[in-house]
Amino acid sequence: MGLLKRSFLNLIRSPGRTGAFVAILAVSLGLALTMYEVHGATAGQLGNIGAQIGTDITVRPAGSFGTASSGSTLLQTDVNKLKTLEHVISVESSTTTNYAGTVLTAAVPTSLPGGINAQPAPVGTTVPTRAFTFRMGIQVSGLDPADATPTLMGGGTISMVSGTYFTPDQSDADVMVIGQSLAKANNLQVGSKVDIEGTQVEVIGVYSSGQMFGDNMLIMPISTVQRLYNLDGVTTAVVSADDVSNVDAVATEIRTVFDANTADVVTATDEYNRIGSSVTNAASSSQTGMIVSFIVAAAVVLLAVLLVVRQRVREIGIFKAIGASNWRIGLQFGIETLLISLVAAVVGTGITFIFAQKVADMFTSNNSTQTGRFPGGGSGFGGGMQVISGNIGGIHVVVSPVVLLIALGAGVGLALIASIVPVWYIARVRPAEVLRNE
Amino acid sequence: MSNSIVQAATDNAPIVTAEKLCRYYQSADTTVKALDGVSLSFPRGRMIAIKGSSGSGKTTLLNLIGAFDKPSSGSITVDGVDVAHMHGGSEVKYRLNKVGFVFQSYYLIPNMTALENVMLPMELSGLGAKKREARARELLEKVGIDKTREARKPAKLSGGEQQRVAIARALANDPPILLADEPTGNLDSKTGRRIVDLLGTLTREGKTVIIATHSTEVAAAADITVDMLDGGIQGQSQNN
């Protein structure tokens, strides 16, 4: 088509100017899209957090929140009372401690990439003290054998690689399942026996959790852990309310069972606010950024078009003099603007792919010390909140190819908006004014 | 020619008539009367030279005839069309089909070849690609641009060649009127004479050619000379 070819020729006639427009527009579009992606990721992340913790209320011994287990526990009799509260569907108890023996070697190296420090082993009353020696503790988790498919609250599940998970029949048996990297590091397989606190415990299964920390664990029936480690009670009870609207009421009830000195009662809302704040910050910054970048992109296109139109006012005059309609001349400029916008959209998409994650990291870096704690470091499956924290420490932005479509759409939109300028300008041009002999 | 009678045969009716035509330019504190109450009547199929010193209003008059500008007052009718009160679509149609314009500075589109420049008005009037290319070649041949120059951009043509291409472009949609503002102004006298001769031959095909010029030589080649001074018409004389 002649018009398209002409537009293209017009653009390459001044490659410097065209290139500059494309570059500036690509950067601002790329920025807008990056912000859009980051914003989408944060929204998704907030949704995840909401879905993951939803109606859960976490009860843990006072002072242990957010750190490794303090060594104290919640009394089993008190925890049992939670089941009888109104609006409570289930109570999942777990008792978690750190492996303190010398037989097993941790599967996780003591210094990790990304500046995550190994946790100090807790100063516990019943645990032989290895206080503040910086090594990667192996997690010992006691879980309810009634739940055959334990889930990490961060969304991680375990799948058996070999052997079987323990059953309710084995609720006090000397059995355990271990993470596959821990098994590998210690040459253990199904049938192996390991000395845990003076008792030979049999490995009946090896699992994979897909996580470095999740695989550095021993999981036993909760009663077994309590017996072996001489722990009376549980370190974490996760109470599920029947509905989000009842969470606060249930939390209040729980606080009558455990006073503030005994236990921390954390609801989804508390946790959502705490963890979510960094994500929410990123969400709002990225939204502002997106709007600003898009306005900049629009301004760039408008300015570019205005400049081009003014510079080519004589050409417009000639076209009008030989009988071209305003519409026709406007179309010419519109197509040129569209071509620039589309190329910029493609380049901008490239920029988005490269920079989206970096920008997301930038937005959340301030909070990384709080939320970057690795999951399972102190509390394993029971410490679900930390698992969540670990997941959102950096917002993970997955830029999908769909962003190219969005970019192209934005490019077309910008070109349409920007085409108002030449149409308005062209209509005002009188050939007599611009075709004067100089 | 105040006693002109509208006759049945339109061929004998004047192609351009103007009554008390005015074009004033308003600036901060002064009013420039570029055209001040001009009444005129041009016959069809002739070459008319509008002569006058610089600033006398020649270009202003041509711009009004070509609908490149609007009069401040008065009326102007070209080939039956009330040019002063045209808008939008009819204005576009008028420029496309009624008049062809030739400028002193040629005003070809710089990034189009000679052939493409001549094809452009036909593209705008919706003629098919094959037909317009054939006609463009025909016109270029007629104005004396050979095949080797058809594919050149204006910058690679001489002034005289560019003006020939411009004339071919003006003829593209076969308009009854050709307006030429100082068409020889940028050319040497020999080349200029050839251009004027070329324009003169068009009257034999029934076209009306209106040329604004300073040059007595160009004026002498015309059938009618109109003398302008300070926005008014001094006199109109028949040559030969």
Ligand SMILES: Nc1ncnc2c1ncn2[C@@H]1O[C@H](COP(=O)(O)OP(=O)(O)OP(=O)(O)O)[C@@H](O)[C@H]1O
């Ligand atoms: N846009 C304008 N604004 C103000 N004054 C104008 C404008 N265009 C023309 N004029 C004035 O109108 C008068 C007539 O101008 P015009 O261009 O018609 O003269 P001309 O006879 O074509 O002159 P030349 O032989 O130099 O081309 C001049 O005095 C000129 O200065």
Ligand SMILES: [Mg+2]
């Ligand atoms: Mg002039």
